[in-house]
Amino acid sequence: MRIDIVTIFPEFFGVLDISLLGKARTSGLLEVQAHDLRQWTHDRHRTVDDTPYGGGAGMVMRPEPWGEALDALAPDADVSENGPVLIVPTPAGERFTQSLAREFAAEKHLLFACGRYEGIDSRVVEHAETRMRVRQVSLGDYVLNGGEVAVTAMIEAIGRLIPGVVGNPESLTEESHEDGLLEYPSYTKPSVWRDLEVPPVLLSGNHAAIAAWRREQQVERTRRVRPDLLPD
Numbered sequence: 551m552r553i554d555i556v557t558i559f560p561e562f563f564g565v566l567d568i569s570l571l572g573k574a575r576t577s578g579l580l581e582v583q584a585h586d587l588r589q590w591t592h593d594r595h596r597t598v599d600d601t602p603y604g605g606g607a608g609m610v611m612r613p614e615p616w617g618e619a620l621d622a623l624a625p626d627a628d629v630s631e632n633g634p635v636l637i638v639p640t641p642a643g644e645r646f647t648q649s650l651a652r653e654f655a656a657e658k659h660l661l662f663a664c665g666r667y668e669g670i671d672s673r674v675v676e677h678a679e680t681r682m683r684v685r686q687v688s689l690g691d692y693v694l695n696g697g698e699v700a701v702t703a704m705i706e707a708i709g710r711l712i713p714g715v716v717g718n719p720e721s722l723t724e725e726s727h728e729d730g731l732l733e734y735p736s737y738t739k740p741s742v743w744r745d746l747e748v749p750p751v752l753l754s755g756n757h758a759a760i761a762a763w764r765r766e767q768q769v770e771r772t773r774r775v776r777p778d779l780l781p782d
């Protein structure tokens with residue numbers, strides 16, 4: 551998969567060099583490039599923002615550098631399933647979920663546009679929608695200073711679903727959100743630690759009993775912490 555990120559802080563994405571995603575990049579499963587939006591400016595100060603029309607607090611990112619960036623990174627884009635997907639992180643977007651991560655993990659080319667300040671001039675998305683698929687996506691109901699942290703989280707969630715990135719694919723299916731429930735609690739050795747015992751069923755060797763206990767734990771935890779995930 552190819553991933554292009556446009557940002558005014560390309561150095562931020564050095565974190566993607568480490569751990570499993572770093573390995574996936576070295577092995578060629580994942581090709582990630584962060585591009586400095588300012589390379590598509592033409593004034594001496596390399597300006598990317600300006601005051602909002604209609605007034606109000608903060609600054610808005612000007613459309614011209616974004617337009618040039620998207621032209622350069624996706625010159626042959628089209629709205630078909632074979633074309634790239636532009637993902638714009640914003641608290642005003644649809645919620646990023648495991649199922650959206652799965653959808654994006656099946657794509658060949660993702661483009662991420664990291665806004666700063668009060669966001670990007672709305673015409674950028676409007677124009678991009680005429681020539682590629684565009685998704686405005688929110689990490690959750692809180693506000694970050696810009697899209698960089700959100701994009702890092704999304705790339706980690708998407709990248710680990712690409713076949714071959716996570717060594718043991720079974721570990722992907724037994725996680726929170728994969729089956730609509732939160733995951734069950736996990737334990738390892740020693741069986742007693744600071745007077746706390748591992749639940750005896752896990753030491754029983756009875757696989758059916760273990761599976762039933764884990765399922766029960768999942769349902770109980772989900773009901774307690776995230777009742778919104780359960781069907782009515």
Ligand code: ADE
Nearest residue numbers: 639640641688689694700
């Ligand atoms: N940019 C700022 N806040 C954000 C959020 N909650 N999700 C995605 N991108 C953002």
